[in-house]
Amino acid sequence: MHGKGLRALSLVTFAALAATFALVFFYAPLDADQGFIQKIFYLHVPVAIVTLVAYVVAAGFAIAHLRTGNRQWDLRSYTTIHIALIFNIVGLVTGSIWAKASWGHWWVWDEPTLVSFLIVFLLFATYQPLRFSIEDPERQARYASVFSIMGGAFVPLNFIAVREATGYVHPRVLASTDGGLPGSMAFVFVIAIISVALLFATIVAYEISSKNTSWQIRALRRRALGDDAVTPLGRTAAPTMGTSLRGAS
Amino acid sequence: MRPSLALLRKDLLLERRAPESVPAMLLFSLTTFVLFHFGIGRDEVTGSLAAGVLLVTLLFAAILGINRLFVSEHEEGGFDAVLMAPIDRTAFFFAKAGALFVFLVLVEIVAMAGFSILLLGVSPWPTLPGLILVLVLLNIALSTVGTLVSALAIQTRARDLIVPLVGLPMLVPALIAAARACAPLFAAGGPGSIPGKWLLVLGLYDLVFGLLAYAVFEFLLED
Amino acid sequence: MRPSLALLRKDLLLERRAPESVPAMLLFSLTTFVLFHFGIGRDEVTGSLAAGVLLVTLLFAAILGINRLFVSEHEEGGFDAVLMAPIDRTAFFFAKAGALFVFLVLVEIVAMAGFSILLLGVSPWPTLPGLILVLVLLNIALSTVGTLVSALAIQTRARDLIVPLVGLPMLVPALIAAARACAPLFAAGGPGSIPGKWLLVLGLYDLVFGLLAYAVFEFLLED
Amino acid sequence: MATAPAIELRGVGRRYGERLALVDVSVSVPAGATLVVFGPNGAGKSTLLRMLATLLRPHAGSARILGEPLPKRDWEVRGRIGLLAHEGMLYRDLSARENLRFHARLHKLPERRVEELLERSELLPRANDPVRTLSRGLLQRVAVCRSVLHDPELLLLDEPRANLDPAARALIEPLIGRVSGRTRVVTSHDPAGGLAEADIALGLRGGRTELLAPAAEVDTIAIEALYR
């Protein structure tokens, strides 16, 4: 059984998202100089933060995979990166919209978070092609883990380098020198981060359990119908598991 | 150390027997300088533009060398025979990173000469000490990360794509740091001093990624 | 024409089996824009600098594609079997150049979007008609000369070196012409008109090198 | 009626750089006959086959294949020759079926022919695997199919049975054996087996002809002498 606790997680996530939504639109104050568009902040920043954290967490899973050889860790690492990539794109798009609305450009180079976010995306965008170009599932898993460990270390290091290379031209809403966020905004912001993180975790949990289930079905079919009756998997970037060998992991 | 040396020697022998990587990287760099000259329509470059052109070119040239680093091992299964020898697998790492380092130094010597003649708007001599320091730090980054990426790519079916795709972004922080460190060296008014901050970032990159690459390398050699 | 189509179909099949060249060229272009940003330290580029950055990037991306054009033919001697088939050898030329042209167009569409967003200091829309004209002419140059170079390289042992080494210098005139033609399009004050002189040079290059490549191609396939 | 010989070589030579791989080879093979080429390693057997396949041009002498002079009119004979070389000559990432279909398309053959060959060589269960993942012997079977796909008049076989198991040898016999009725050039390291299928025996050594005679007039001792 792979669905344990999924329902509870889904419900909590749903509730958190609904609450965030309500708070953002009905409670959080309207920003004085950016107006309504500023509300994208509650989507963009949490998504960006969760994405970056997720890449680092995926590296942790990858280390666990290399240490234990248990392919479930590779599956976790893969799924985390997969969803983080999607969040990464959402972050880039919402950031762009925000930039267009507030500065009139789709892209600016002097926002270090933004630039490093793009570079991180360019690096992790190669994760799937890398996996896809390795056939043997064991090797694919191992190589992907090596990549994701490097990637995990890359995220903060890259951020340091990019941040140092750009000035602080634009006002920051959060963690800036001039007083920071108003209390009500900060509150909503924290709630938003929590619910985006929950959303992330839920999607990851769903993907993991769906993958595990389909492997199990496959293994059962192979056992029932014989190995040759089941169509071969073919090349895939997703982790696969050979399950029909006695004692195999 | 002995096996590392034997491996390194073999790589240098292969390169001498069929000189490929070094002359190719060299010619590539010189051609790229010419391309830049026409592309950006400047006769001379100084400051950050000079640092950028030089380092972007070296980075692309390094990618060429990284691409070929494990090719000879792959053909005809020669690697398997080496894997069966009673040597520590990290010996490969040192041998390959060493070979790449040597290649890069050779390329940089000539490329730097070409760059000074073709594009650089200031005298290269006063910049030398600082430049050497930055390039050594950069070469460590290129050769450790490059060795890892090369080993990663060689077992895939699309080596020549995986190497630039994974290698370029991975090396962006090193490039940024090196370019920023070099920029004052090429300042139009005479070389300024290298910002210590950037040497630190570059050194940090070397340390973190060098150690990491070394640590995870052997997982790439296993079945 | 039939054999050309069979060959093209096999290439597209291989590319669909493992979509490699096109996404790789794309990602490569975007990464290169970022590298340029940090390398030359500019937030926005216009005029000849913009033309230079765009075209040098496209050229390098094209090199990636050219590199892989004949790879599948080389492994395991599959090419020899094709050479023994009763087809006109120029059928290869059209099949390969056609595939490359298609790849380039796909890459340019996305790369241009990325360039406009990331680096270009002027609005891309007014430049479009002129830009398309220049890029089509450039693509003809890239795909004909690229096919020739790729075929040349595949018979050597150092394919990934020969392609940039021979290809880049050979394409320098096309690059110069294209860069000069594009520069006024990206002028800070709004697009100027393309200098007819440079279009002429580019067209002449296409004509001469296209015909030449076509003519000498079959000699590359012989023993 | 005097039909032209399928192969007619006169004083053919071939170098690799300075190394002589074939020197002054003259041989004539009538249509439908089998020429078996013997010789120690490095004698020039594979070189000879690649030359007959129009892949290497002769550096000296004159060669006529299926009535056409080489290399001048090689396009006339292309598509009428099948070569089975040491390597498989296949696209590693395509499956056996896709490889054969591709060649079928080049030679304008129906896909039926591909399925027929896959079935006859018992490759059907593995027909959709990339050939890269096949074992050496399975790969060899695919290569055999590729070489006879277009029903060539002249079949050039470089140690065709290497790496094949006994059952597979029997399986492909109708395709490449004497019963196929084609003109054949076969290299062999097996004196007795080679002679048994030969009409003409050619012995090479260091690129030079050491022996050339109708197979009936040669015994295995003469062949074995080549290797001494």
Add this chain to the structure above:
Amino acid sequence: MATAPAIELRGVGRRYGERLALVDVSVSVPAGATLVVFGPNGAGKSTLLRMLATLLRPHAGSARILGEPLPKRDWEVRGRIGLLAHEGMLYRDLSARENLRFHARLHKLPERRVEELLERSELLPRANDPVRTLSRGLLQRVAVCRSVLHDPELLLLDEPRANLDPAARALIEPLIGRVSGRTRVVTSHDPAGGLAEADIALGLRGGRTELLAPAAEVDTIAIEALYR
């Protein structure tokens, strides 16, 4: 005195992706004995050899080579095993001599050993040519030299005599034959010849053991039945 067997496999299995290449193979080979592996193309013979060579790890079961468990303590046996595979496992651009010298250095052997092997396999005249330019059979000889260079206790031979001419076969016999006195695992497609050099015969089919018996108790008919 009961010395440990040189090879001891218990229920060993290996997959490539989902394809089973070896299933539940158990075999024990005493030191000094020769195991000959028979089986049709794709049976898993090469896979078995690569696993014994520590290049592939078993996915199931337990394997002990020269007394050490695999893959846990594989570094203990590295350097004590020689593998001759389908491909030469050589650097194409280095000469035979350079290839062998490189391996000699890795194994800490004197260069004398390289010259000795080059001489014994009659490769001296071609020792300085890049192996890329050697004919298939000459390449095979270099590969043989490479596999026995470090005087391995366990020798794994994948169709060692393929592509060799009769004289060359005799030449390398003292290196890889029974007289070499090593523990050997040899794959073969030649029932009679294979049995003649075997102490133990193993028959594989689809990765499963179909036959495992002392060679003296097996006849060629039993081997041929494997291919049916």
